[in-house]
Amino acid sequence: xxxxxxxxxxxxxxxxxxxxxxxxxxxxxxxxxxxxxxxxxxxxxxxxxxxxxxxxxxxxxxxxxxxxxxxxxxxxxxxxxxxxxxxxxxxxxxxxxxxxxxxxxxxxxxxxxxxxxxxxxxxxxxxxxxxxxxxxxxxxxxxxxxxxxxxxxxxxxxxxxxxxxxxxxxxxxxxxxxxxxxxxxxxxxxxxxxxxxxxxxxxxxxxxxxxxxxxxxxxxxxxxxxxxxxxxxxxxxxxxxxxxxxxxxxxxxxxxxxxxxxxxxxxxxxxxxxxxxxxxxxxxxxxxxxxxxxxxxxxxxxxxxx
Amino acid sequence: xxxxxxxxxxxxxxxxxxxxxxxxxxxxxxxxxxxxxxxxxxxxxxxxxxxxxxxxxxxxxxxxxxxxxxxxxxxxxxxxxxxxxxxxxxxxxxxxxxxxxxxxxxxxxxxxxxxxxxxxxxxxxxxxxxxxxxxxxxxxxxxxxxxxxxxxxxxxxxxxxxxxxxxxxxxxxxxxxxxxxxxxxxxxxxxxxxxxxxxxxxxxxxxxxxxxxxxxxxxxxxxxxxxxxxxxxxxxxxxxxxxxxxxxxxxxxxxxxxxxxxxxxxxxxxxxxxxxxxxxxxxxxxxxxxxxxxxxxxxxxxxxxxxx
Numbered sequence: 001x002x003x004x005x006x007x008x009x010x011x012x013x014x015x016x017x018x019x020x021x022x023x024x025x026x027x028x029x030x031x032x033x034x035x036x037x038x039x040x041x042x043x044x045x046x047x048x049x050x051x052x053x054x055x056x057x058x059x060x061x062x063x064x065x066x067x068x069x070x071x072x073x074x075x076x077x078x079x080x081x082x083x084x085x086x087x088x089x090x091x092x093x094x095x096x097x098x099x100x101x102x103x104x105x106x107x108x109x110x111x112x113x114x115x116x117x118x119x120x121x122x123x124x125x126x127x128x129x130x131x132x133x134x135x136x137x138x139x140x141x142x143x144x145x146x147x148x149x150x151x152x153x154x155x156x157x158x159x160x161x162x163x164x165x166x167x168x169x170x171x172x173x174x175x176x177x178x179x180x181x182x183x184x185x186x187x188x189x190x191x192x193x194x195x196x197x198x199x200x201x202x203x204x205x206x207x208x209x210x211x212x213x214x215x216x217x218x219x220x221x222x223x224x225x226x227x228x229x230x231x232x233x234x235x236x237x238x239x240x241x242x243x244x245x246x247x248x249x250x251x252x253x254x255x256x257x258x259x260x261x262x263x264x265x266x267x268x269x270x271x272x273x274x275x276x277x278x279x280x281x282x283x284x285x286x287x288x289x290x291x292x293x294x295x296x297x298x299x300x301x302x303x304x305x306x
Numbered sequence: 307x308x309x310x311x312x313x314x315x316x317x318x319x320x321x322x323x324x325x326x327x328x329x330x331x332x333x334x335x336x337x338x339x340x341x342x343x344x345x346x347x348x349x350x351x352x353x354x355x356x357x358x359x360x361x362x363x364x365x366x367x368x369x370x371x372x373x374x375x376x377x378x379x380x381x382x383x384x385x386x387x388x389x390x391x392x393x394x395x396x397x398x399x400x401x402x403x404x405x406x407x408x409x410x411x412x413x414x415x416x417x418x419x420x421x422x423x424x425x426x427x428x429x430x431x432x433x434x435x436x437x438x439x440x441x442x443x444x445x446x447x448x449x450x451x452x453x454x455x456x457x458x459x460x461x462x463x464x465x466x467x468x469x470x471x472x473x474x475x476x477x478x479x480x481x482x483x484x485x486x487x488x489x490x491x492x493x494x495x496x497x498x499x500x501x502x503x504x505x506x507x508x509x510x511x512x513x514x515x516x517x518x519x520x521x522x523x524x525x526x527x528x529x530x531x532x533x534x535x536x537x538x539x540x541x542x543x544x545x546x547x548x549x550x551x552x553x554x555x556x557x558x559x560x561x562x563x564x565x566x567x568x569x570x571x572x573x574x575x576x577x578x579x580x581x582x583x584x585x586x587x588x589x590x591x592x593x594x595x596x597x598x599x600x601x602x603x604x605x606x607x608x609x610x611x612x613x614x
Contacts, residue, residue, distance in 0.1 A: 054445055128329065128330040154348035154355060157355075260550065279437075281435070289428060297490050
């Protein structure tokens with residue numbers, strides 16, 4: 001593990017310190033006085049509670065009767081209405097499982113697409129010399145900053161003409177074409193940190209670029225691949241704009257679109273059921289956060305993506 | 307380190323060495339196809355469409371500059387611009403200031419760093435989701451959580467989301483709430499400031515306050531700049547929060563009509579694809595101009611220590 005991290009380029013060491021939470025060197029600690037330290041911790045804990053309170057309250061409220069939600073600001077678990085979950089699951093046009101399945105298909109397709117296409121492009125940018133490299137690299141960097149709204153209208157026209165609206169294809173196929181350029185950039189940065197001697201040694205043994213890519217670079221860039229997979233998961237799972245535009249049939253609704261239809265319902269919104277399904281929808285993100293935090297924090301620290 | 311500095315350094319990269327065109331283009335093939343069909347192609351097409359009237363059902367009709375001049379007189383568009391600028395230029399500085407402040411507080415090798423960082427970072431992963439936007443709708447509703455808490459202190463609240471004066475403010479709070487990701491970038495930047503600077507300053511008798519303003523902040527300006535540009539581009543494109551909180555209308559009285567929400571209404575609800583394309587290009591021009599402006603002013607305040 002440390003061996004691979006050491007290769008992650010110049011920024012790897014300091015960020016590694018953040019990732020583990022243990023600074024390599026304990027810097028000056030000006031607040032040596034215990035009292036200031038206690039005050040500081042008290043303030044930070046108060047801040048953390050303030051930040052997380054709405055989420056905790058939502059989780060607790062998802063287990064309360066609907067009318068209690070509007071008069072109980074506390075977070076003591078005073079009731080346990082599991083029926084919010086079972087009823088909420090079936091409250092919409094389709095069982096909530098359908099939306100989860102649809103989201104899962106899109107997320108999985110996007111992850112595979114990004115991993116394959118972005119790593120290939122990154123290998124070319126990081127390791128190969130070719131005509132127009134600088135221009136293409138510049139275009140790739142610029143495309144990171146391009147607002148999706150500039151291309152969404154003609155893209156929609158294109159996809160509707162080939163009959164892809166109300167399929168998952170407009171949401172997955174672009175990922176197979178490396179259009180999430182920040183992942184290309186992330187991987188380029190990572191590959192640059194891998195010593196070229198490894199490639200050279202393989203080349204002397206007669207390996208071509210496809211083999212060097214598959215057998216040397218890919219196994220070494222697992223951390224970058226993990227970061228890409230995790231971010232793709234979170235963004236695609238949360239994505240609303242593109243799914244709203246391309247998916248209009250309730251059978252194809254994803255989790256965000258399904259959740260939104262709690263609002264559309266003719267009758268007054270049942271907040272207890274809506275909260276219950278909101279909690280369900282956030283569980284995957286939370287799990288990814290829990291187990292993938294290391295890669296997430298490293299990812300945003302080195303490339304500054306959200 | 308960042309895509310931004312990389313872009314600035316493009317010129318200086320040497321293109322020496324043997325060319326391996328064939329194999330390189332093979333590796334880049336998916337990316338090329340994507341660039342042409344999904345990015346550049348649609349970009350050019352949307353520029354073309356911005357001079358037409360197009361509703362998807364019949365072929366586009368050339369109307370010259372009509373869409374562009376219409377934007378000059380479209381009051382809802384002006385409102386959307388005003389709302390978006392307010393949202394970006396009020397909530398973004400606050401968000402970055404909070405992120406910076408907490409990063410500086412946390413960067414002292416203190417106990418519990420991992421816990422605090424996680425607690426502050428989690429909201430930035432959830433902030434863009436529909437679930438949290440729906441929660442926000444409840445929190446700031448007439449009998450939502452915020453007013454329940456206020457009632458405990460004997461304060462009578464109001465319908466924060468149903469009032470045009472405060473609806474946008476609730477979205478700004480949501481944006482500030484997601485300060486965790488810039489905070490993590492700041493933390494990474496703080497780690498790279500060499501300890502010896504502080505040691506030298508301490509020897510010279512500089513106070514903590516002086517060290518903060520003379521060492522920490524100047525050396526952090528590249529990261530501050532990077533965060534500001536990045537968040538600026540992202541915040542301008544916010545959509546989900548406003549859509550969910552206003553039920554897709556941008557109400558009350560267009561007070562949460564984000565630019566992208568209006569673009570969505572024009573393009574995909576009213577099928578004014580030509581006008582929506584013109585709006586998209588205006589968005590691109592605004593974001594590009596602001597980014598360029600940021601780069602231009604960066605010469606005045608961004609401090610590059612020993613950049614290679």
